[in-house]
Amino acid sequence: MKLLIVNPNISQSVTDLIAAEAHRSASTGTQLTLHTAAFGVAYIETRAEAAVGAYATLNELAEHYAGHDAAIIAAFGDPGLEAAREMLPIPVVGLTESALMSAAMLGGRIGIVAISRRIRAWYSETVDRYGMASRLAGIRCLDEPLPNIGSVQQDKGEQLVALCEAAVREDGADVLIIAGAPLAGLARSVAERIPVPVVDGVSCAVHQAELLARLSPYKATAGSYAPSPEKGWQGLSPSLGQLIGRQSTP
Structure with a gap:
């Protein structure tokens, strides 16, 4: 099993703390991939910072989710969680x-x-x-x-x-x-x-992600978590644009 963990904060020291607890919590054989947000703030405290963190997180998830069985958004408050569940074909959990x-x-x-x-x-x-x-x-x-x-x-x-x-x-x-x-x-x-x-939150999220990955749920094709409608896009990274716009670039 492979889990992708994204820290929506820009602090590598926090990613190191997340990694340490995640490795202590993960089952034998579970592989962890950790990424830190490329932009944003040192630690999220406000709604505005959470919105920035959500966008940074979606970028990291879109770029790196392939080959993973589940993903974790590793900030309390779960910035971007619902959007990530809508966007990705794998289970996504948050710390909160x-x-x-x-x-x-x-x-x-x-x-x-x-x-x-x-x-x-x-x-x-x-x-x-x-x-x-x-x-x-x-x-x-x-x-x-x-x-x-x-x-x-x-x-x-x-x-x-x-x-x-x-x-x-x-x-x-x-x-x-x-x-x-x-x-x-x-x-x-x-x-x-x-x-x-x-x-x-980290240990709970790791165990929950492992559980959902083992359940192997199908990605929704209807309802509010179905893939986004196909439409034009610009200014997004290619990976995020392809998931949000479904490859319909202008």
Whole structure:
């Protein structure tokens, strides 16, 4: 099995964190291909940044999906996920949806711990879009600048654990998601210190992608996830244009 993992942020240090946790989580024999967005921001916090990240992600997926059995969009908030599912003939999963669906099977009320207060609106909207708002206990965040996104686990580890404990004690969370690609692997390292189950978006997404690949679902030919209508296009990469415009270049 081959999984394609795309980091919608431009930070190679974050891609390295994603890669480490993905390799720890993948089944024996699963091969992983990782790519970092060619343009965008160091880490996504806002709706505008997510829109840019979605476009960058679709470019990477279009260029590299061939030969893979499933793909993962490796940023919490899942920028471009629905579009990628519409566009590609292989299953595509995101960190948020995978973590939420996994957490929902471990407890009732779900708490999220994140790296930035600004990120809360986008995360809340993403949870609501997946129909899980009624299960959300709350979103706890760091509230200070992050000069080095690749070292946030080392720099803010104890504060993140404290946020997890507060989410259980004060918000009533039954299960926690430690959210965001920069925190990939942290759930694994602090699980024994938290009194409820803790899940990580990267590990959940890898397992979900493997499951969907093994199910070998057919690509939709009808409904809202059918391939795009054939039409002219310009200004897109050839790979993306062929998937979006179905090879009908002007």
